[in-house]
Amino acid sequence: MTDATKKYTTIHYQGYLELEKILNAQHPRSAELEERPAHDEMLFIIVHQVYELWFKQLIHELESVVEMFEKEWVDERNIGTAVARLERVVEIQKLLxxxxxxxETMTPxxxxxxxxxxxxAxxxxxxxFRKVEVLLGLKPGQRLTYNEAPYTAVFTDEQRRELEVLEKGNTLFEVVEAWLERTPFLEFRGFNFLEYYRSAVQKMLERERAAIEATEYLGPEKKRMRLEMLGSTDTYFQSVLDPKAHRQMREEGKLRLSYKASIAALLINLYRDEPILQMPFNLLMRLMDIDEMLTTWRYRHAQMVLRMLGRKVGTGGSSGYDYLHATAVKHHIFKDLHNISTLLIPRSELPELPEGLREELGFHFSQKR
Ligand code: HEM
Incomplete structure (x- = not known):
């Protein structure tokens, strides 16, 4: 008999789920303080409790993914598991x-x-909730402030320390950035990805410029405006074609991902059809989903607050709707991955990969001999 079977005892559904505790944890204050308890307070408590349970699950998933990625060398087999766990995070966010x-079935x-x-309260x-934000990679400098105090001011000393340690350590943003920086295909046996990319971008922009100049459907003023707009896209390409421009944009807070990691993310996006890059591409897509879902939750929560409170200030001392709406715009975590879309060029313009590299990027069992 193994130790595990020796210790095994049977258990009842009620006990396993500790329902005694969970189902006795709803105490509407209106019932304690008023003669006529407010019917909807039960809903208010239960919805918040369910959120907190799901936050616990999100933390469980995110911590495990950070752990897989914080090693110097990420086991390729783990990437599939990480993607599956991040997919789970996205599904939970949809539910939230x-x-x-x-x-909103409760009226104001x-x-x-x-x-x-x-x-x-x-x-x-x-x-x-703060732990989820921090684990994903939100930093204190990116946060909107309220009540002229750090957001941690409302927590106990122990909780504050825990958040501070997390902020300074490895978050999902940082471990993925380091993993991207290690992408081995940027320079491969004479194939310099950036050089090929630069000439493909130039060709694409020249063709777009020629099309604007040649069209009969735009007058001179409109053409001038369109050419100017094309120029600004051109400037954005500098963020990958010129490391100095990237550094400057990073210093100005317009970008966050390191130069090397940004190029790797671009390469993965452009060549995502190559078998070996499909899983890394999926991972980047899930991170974009998570950011998008969190932002959507922020907008929806702000909208609900507008419906419930109008322009009243919050019980926590913020301006309410205006503050919450502003966080949806500002508190993005993986914005750099969304920015990659600006840098994409059509598949037809993509530089051909040298044969040796294509083979490296393929699954060996599916290649012709
Ligand atoms: C009637 C429903 C709700 C109203 C009127 C409401 C109102 C507000 C207000 C006004 C704030 C801003 C902080 C303040 O000044 O108090 C806030 C923040 C927040 N609420 Fe709600 N809320 C509601 C439901 C929920 C639910 C169901 C959750 C789920 C856990 C939630 C989670 C949060 C979180 C995490 C913040 C902090 C957001 C941030 O700082 O980015 N709220 N809420």
Whole structure:
């Protein structure tokens, strides 16, 4: 008999899930303080509790993915598992967005029946939400401030320390950046990706310029404007064609991903049809999904707050809707991956990979002998 079987005891559904604790953890304040309890306060409590449970699961998934990637050498087999866990994160986020509709079945007037009793409790005090943001890679310098205090001011000393350690350590953003920097295909046996890319971009821009100049459908003024706009796309290409321009944009806070990691992300996006790059491409797509879902949640939550409170200030002391809406615009984490779309060129313009490199990027069992 193994140790595991020796210790094995049977268990009841109620006990395994500790339902005694969970189902006795709803205590509407209006029921304690008022003669007539507010019916909707139960919904308010349960929806928040369910969110916190899902935040716990998100943290569990994100921590495991960071752990896989923080090693110097990432086992290729782990990438599939990481992608699967990030897909799970995205599905949970979709559910979190949908749950807002359940909250919105409560009317603003019904909310006012118990809102007084919530002061000064607020979503600002959700430690797990902050942990999700920090684990993904949101840094204090990127955050909007409120109440002229750091966002950690509402937590205990221990929680504050935990967030600070996480912020300074490896977050998903940083481990993925380091992994991208190690991409081995940027210079391969005489194939200099950037050189080929530069000439492909130049050809594409010249053709677009010629098309604007030649069209009969635009007058001289419109043509001038279009050519000017094309010029600004041209400037954006400098972020990858010129490391100095990239450094400057990084210093100005327009970009965050390192130069080397940005080029690797571009290469993965452009050559994602090559078998070996399909999994890394999937990983980058899931990170974009996570960022997009979190942003969507922020917009939806802000919209719900507008519906419930109008322009009233929040119980946590922020301006309410205006603050929350501004976080949706500002608190992006993987914006650099969205920026890659500006740099893409059509498949037909892509430089051909040398045969040796194509073979390296293929699955060996599917190649012709
Ligand atoms: C009637 C429903 C709700 C209202 C009126 C509401 C209102 C607000 C307001 C006004 C804020 C800004 C902070 C403040 O000044 O208090 C806030 C922040 C927040 N709320 Fe809600 N909320 C509601 C439901 C929820 C739910 C269901 C969750 C799920 C956990 C949630 C999570 C958060 C979080 C995490 C923040 C901090 C956001 C940030 O700083 O980026 N809220 N909420």
């Amino acid at each position: 967005i949908q749950q807002i509709r359940i909250m 007037l019904d909310f006012l029946d118990f809102r007084n009793y919530l002061f000064p 607020s979503g600002f005090q959700s430690f797990q």
